[in-house]
Amino acid sequence: MKIAILGAGAWGTALALTLSGRHRVSLWGRDVETMDRIGATRINERYLPGHPLPAHMVLTSRFSQAVEDADLALLTVPVAGLRETLRTLLHHRPDLPVLWACKGFEQGSDFMPHQVVAETLQSGVSSGVLSGPSFAEEIANGLPAAITLASLQPDFSRDISRTLHGHRLRLYSSTDVVGVELAGALKNVVAIASGLSDELGLGLNARAALITRGLAEIARLGVALGGRSETFMGLSGLGDLVLTCTGALSRNYRVGQGLARGQTLDEILAQLGHVAEGVTSALAATRLAHHHHVEMPITAAVQGVLSGALNAHEAVELLLAREPRSE
DSSP states (O other): OEEEEEOOSHHHHHHHHHHTTTSEEEEEOSOHHHHHHHHHHSSBTTTBTTOOOOTTSEEESOHHHHHTTOSEEEEOSOGGGHHHHHHHHHHHOTTOOEEEOOOSOOTTTOOOHHHHHHHHSOTTOOEEEEESSOOHHHHHTTOOEEEEEEOSSHHHHHHHHHHHOOSSEEEEEESOHHHHHHHHHHHHHHHHHHHHHHHTTOHHHHHHHHHHHHHHHHHHHHHHTTOOGGGGGSIIIIIHHHHHHHOTTOHHHHHHHHHHTTOOHHHHHHHHOSOOTHHHHHHHHHHHHHHTTOOOHHHHHHHHHHHTSSOHHHHHHHHHTSOOOOO
């Protein structure tokens, strides 16, 4: 299969690296200078240093070259760039099947990625979301991982899962696009809370409670939006949540740590040099929770810290002061 990976960040580069062993892969990035440099060195020094890219992989800043003769487009751009990339794809290859691997909500509309896709691409195009517990660094190192491919078209989900499935990268198919996307977006918010808690020295008991109660509020909102409860117990739900709340490679976890140390959000994001999706997802989730009358205290506390309305200690005290209730 010829796969056009659109987005040359850490995740796109890692997927290009692991899929290039079994498929023909082109990796596209919008910045000409950056892609020329990666092409010359065969290393994405900014986002995935130390991982040489094979000579047969096409590296380009020309969109038409990336998608030419492709059988599948895999979009790994951030949510902020999803709509524009889809419009460009619509211009060049309107019928090309699409997967997206971004997590979060579109700013301004609070749309999940599948809603942006539905508004942008023509109807009938095969499409789906790829999500689950998967740090780019480990994927690039060839370490085992299992992720979910969800599509409203069951045949597409099953067939592409089988095609992309490999010994080290295992894919499981689903038809719960809403549940998979929402879990992927909101686990980043809980990861910020986990980083806050750990940096404040609240211990492993507190972290376990945050993960468990965080999963409960993610599932509440997910079901209210049409997701299936069992999705939140799977790879894209519990699996991704545990990874992001406990792994040192998690950008959102590190955002929480920085906030607990008293750093400003701008300072933290500048140090990361990568997108931390939980920062924008917290506000969107808070608005959605209010609209659907869903209680999400952890998400609200994180949004309070991110907005400057609360400091880390105040957010923790707010959560601890909540009335006891049945589980």
